[in-house]
Amino acid sequence: MAVNLSYREYFKEDALPLMWCAGCGNGILLRAITDSLADLEIPPHQVVVSTGIGCWGKADDYMTTHAFHGSHGRALAFGTGIKLGNPDLHVIALMGDGDALAIGGNHFIHAARRNIDITAIISNNFTYGMTGGQYSPTTPLSSKTTTSPIGVAEPAFDVCGLAEECGANYVARSTVYHVTQLKRLITAAIKKKGFNVVEAINTCPTHFGRRNVPGDTVEMMNYIKEMTVAKSRYEKMDDEEKAKYLVTGELVNKERPDFLSVYREINPAASESGRGEGK
Amino acid sequence: MNKTDQSVKINIDESLCKRCGFCIEYCNTKVYEADQDGLPLVKNLDNCTKCRLCELRCPDFAVKVEVENNE
Numbered sequence: 001m002a003v004n005l006s007y008r009e010y011f012k013e014d015a016l017p018l019m020w021c022a023g024c025g026n027g028i029l030l031r032a033i034t035d036s037l038a039d040l041e042i043p044p045h046q047v048v049v050s051t052g053i054g055c056w057g058k059a060d061d062y063m064t065t066h067a068f069h070g071s072h073g074r075a076l077a078f079g080t081g082i083k084l085g086n087p088d089l090h091v092i093a094l095m096g097d098g099d100a101l102a103i104g105g106n107h108f109i110h111a112a113r114r115n116i117d118i119t120a121i122i123s124n125n126f127t128y129g130m131t132g133g134q135y136s137p138t139t140p141l142s143s144k145t146t147t148s149p150i151g152v153a154e155p156a157f158d159v160c161g162l163a164e165e166c167g168a169n170y171v172a173r174s175t176v177y178h179v180t181q182l183k184r185l186i187t188a189a190i191k192k193k194g195f196n197v198v199e200a201i202n203t204c205p206t207h208f209g210r211r212n213v214p215g216d217t218v219e220m221m222n223y224i225k226e227m228t229v230a231k232s233r234y235e236k237m238d239d240e241e242k243a244k245y246l247v248t249g250e251l252v253n254k255e256r257p258d259f260l261s262v263y264r265e266i267n268p269a270a271s272e273s274g275r276g277e278g279k
Numbered sequence: 280m281n282k283t284d285q286s287v288k289i290n291i292d293e294s295l296c297k298r299c300g301f302c303i304e305y306c307n308t309k310v311y312e313a314d315q316d317g318l319p320l321v322k323n324l325d326n327c328t329k330c331r332l333c334e335l336r337c338p339d340f341a342v343k344v345e346v347e348n349n350e
């Protein structure tokens with residue numbers, strides 16, 4: 001029988017108000033994650049969120065699950081240790097674009113290659129929000145930031161493309177505007193075994209928006225809405241048109257064996273002493 | 280359950296709302312209007328389709344859409 005859990009089981013209502021700026025999409029992403037956990041009916045004590053540093057890295061302050069608030073860029077390194085130490089736990093790494101792809105880029109590519117059973121939820125707001133709006137590896141080419149006042153001269157990473165190339169089992173992209181799709185993709189990623197990545201395109205009206213999007217919080221939201229296009233439409237576009245958009249939806253869904261399964265096969269003694277089979 | 284057999288209440292927590300304007304802007308049936316300060320006011324509750332997107336898109340957990348089944 002369905003228990004009908006609410007996101008409130010996973011959300012610390014008494015920690016409100018949230019620390020984030022007006023129009024920052026972090027709260028929307030947090031709601032999607034807590035809604036997904038409720039739908040999946042995973043008890044909070046079986047979930048560990050591993051976070052790095054940054055505005056999005058503060059998300060664990062508002063969750064009732066276990067949390068490991070580590071150092072900048074290392075959410076996946078700590079998450080890997082937690083998962084190997086106790087495979088029964090669901091490990092969810094919450095990372096910003098700077099956290100996951102700049103300082104933590106190496107952990108990211110190797111977590112994907114290894115296919116360690118962790119769900120990585122990346123808030124991509126195209127900037128280092130917490131430290132004042134410097135450019136990150138996902139800042140769109142020619143965007144203005146505090147460290148690129150004339151416009152950034154480097155092309156941005158395609159986060160999902162990178163995850164796919166490195167071997168991630170499940171890769172999806174959505175935005176904090178497309179809340180129904182966002183929740184559906186996060187739910188699928190948490191449910192699936194292996195290294196599963198959801199890139200949530202996010203708003204930072206305070207830093208990215210102020211320099212690149214004329215207008216207010218709503219214009220910032222419109223910007224991410226208009227820069228993305230659903231897979232069904234994207235696939236009908238020619239290459240020139242595709243280059244103008246970020247595609248959303250489920251982009252990769254493979255059945256690669258995860259790291260622990262492979263490790264146990266190669267080293268049967270590990271299974272005998274292992275503390276659980278994991279999900 | 281037919282949606283017309285349900286009644287709806289919308290609660291805005293003024294102390295949590297940061298006046299981002301998302302609920303006002305993106306409601307397809309224009310349930311909200313802004314006051315001078317940008318606070319959303321529930322002006323046209325009868326238009327509400329109970330899609331709850333305003334609640335899900337509120338970054339501050341300030342909007343609660345409560346749908347009740349009528350007897």
Ligand SMILES: Cc1ncc(C[n+]2csc(CCOP(=O)(O)OP(=O)(O)O)c2C)c(N)n1
Binds near residue numbers: 072
């Ligand atoms: C080892 C280390 N280097 C640098 C910093 C400074 N720092 C804190 S947050 C941050 C970047 C945050 O950007 P992102 O990960 O995109 O998160 P956001 O704030 O945008 O959500 C940096 C460089 C730090 N805290 N620790």
Ligand code: SF4
Binds near residue numbers: 023024025055205
């Ligand atoms: S600085 Fe940007 S990312 Fe950080 S809370 Fe404000 S809007 Fe959000």
Ligand SMILES: [Mg+2]
Binds near residue numbers: 124126
């Ligand atoms: Mg960022």
